[in-house]
Amino acid sequence: METRIYKKENSLSFFKLLKGSATDIYKSRFLARQLAERDIKAQYRQSYLGIIWAFIMPITTAIVWIFLSSSGTVQLSDTGISYPVYVFSGTLIWSIFKDALVMPTTSTSSARGILSKINFPKEALILSGIYKMLFNTLFKVGLLFILMIIYKVGFSFSLLLFPLGLLVLVFIGVAIGLIITPFSMLYKDIGKIINLGLSFFMYVTPVVYAMPDKGLMKTLMELNPLTYVIGITRDMLFGGSFAYLTPYFAIVLMCLPILVLGLVWYRLSIPVIVERLSA
């Protein structure tokens, strides 16, 4: 018979926690799917525009930049492909990363009611968040392919890697998001700072324009690890140069331990959050 012991967390080992986390992720597949299904169903049942809301942000950003570029307001370096497709793919990849980053916080926050009442595998919240994101991403990518056909962008074999690239992107976002979540659950400021920071960060990442050949922007972009992540993910889409493969793999490899750490950290901190938010 299963025996549980609750005491102050003074003798917990990292590997025990990790093992617990892994078992709970496995055990919570149904719960995670059910929660994702619930949220998606509820969202679309109460809305006529439905999935369109998932595109609105990347599309509006794309339109603004297409206008800025075509009207000559800003001079951008050559992107190598049709600019509208470049911008849309950029904003889309960026929006997926951003969603992944804030997802652990939003998922946990919206489950506050049950967190303080029922003991269920908390990892299900993260998993269901990933499910929901993948669902939205499916539609976004569909739209992107349509645009690529319209603008006659050639399909290359590296496109087959694109789903994998997106998955890696999601996991990088979630890994960082998990580390932040316990703090952003306690203080609303954290979420606001992240939001603000991200909107600045977008402009030092090749999202709506390519990296210039020289100047301050080039230095900033080269310092920004996201440049490589976004860049390589986009290269998969268009069969680009794959110029920064080494830093990309370095970042991905670094994010693996962060993800593991994040999961353990999340598991460890949930009781503290429940205690502080619903005592």
Add this chain to the structure above:
Amino acid sequence: MENDEVLVKVEGLSKKFCKDLKTSLWYGVKDLISGVKGNKNERTLRPKEFWAVKDVNFELRRGECLGLIGHNGAGKSTLLKILNGLINPDAGQVTIRGRVGALIELGAGFNPILSGRENIYNNGAVLGFTRNEIDNKLEDIIDFAEIREFIDMPVQNYSSGMKVRLGFAIAAQMEPDVLIIDEVLAVGDLAFRMKCYNHLMNVISKNVAIILVSHSVVDIMRLCNSVMVMESGKPIYLGSNEKGVSLYNNLAKKENLYNPNFNVFIRENEIENDFNTEDDITFDIKIFSNFKIESAKLIFHLEFSSIRLASISSNYNQFELNLEQGENNFEFTLEKTPLLVGGYMGKFDLYGKTLKDYYGTSNTTTFNIIGPKVNYEGLGRSQIIALNHNWKKKN
């Protein structure tokens, strides 16, 4: 499977909370960081903290039901949260064997826009059922909740009673070894409460260990083998239902202050004040008066859980009551007290010739009726008053 194995063991359990939100959040950050380092130090109170639960110990075996009673803020729900593994204790340890089920929040995970049927899956998943299990139990759940007609209607259009019924119906499908219940018996209409009650009796008969929080003395008496009374986080009593419930009844009036000039206490076992139904209970009344009062009246009030059960004036027996200057002593006896198990309170008002001449009220004395055991299953006398009665067959 052994029948008397200990399923729940609680040792020296304590939990502290913070009174101030900002400080609490900051302590949260500190706890997050010290949690990683593995805080081995004994935890003491930091500024603005208090013990929400302090030094709780008990053991619960298979087939036993422990009632937790105490006023709001006594720490009952916090204790349940620790037992349920939602928050970690600050000291002590809980050991729970077997599957744990909690009837704390009914209908957790419901989405108001979705139909009852869809929400059965949502709530079921949160409670830890697999899809197959829910598929199999779906019909039982709908029948138990008695909402077959409305099962495909959005839950937001359900009446509150229907929502609760559906939530309970799903939760009732759990087959735990340890069941934690917080006040859910108090919701819904009478018919539904009877249904819950019957279900719980059924659960108990399956050798489940139950921890029940309730404000209903009747529920406690019916379901529990023993009770724990909590006050400001501390367990002040652990033992028989009768004594525990009495203590709980009397907690309410504890703030009533000692009045040096008008002092009443119960004779004999003065500390415990425990009696049986139909015992004589004698009160010693000591009044210190600054002046003479001719033909005064003492009025005795008997109360139960803040309900006044009876008042008796000394006038009724034409008892001649004259107070001298200085100390006066009287005695008052309730003969063959017709009260059943529970905690009761008595106090006296002092009046002069008429009710307009009010002089004062005594301290409140409490006494407990702790026996004989009351049978709440329709096989004996129950509730408050011991009615003497006769049955006779007529032709």
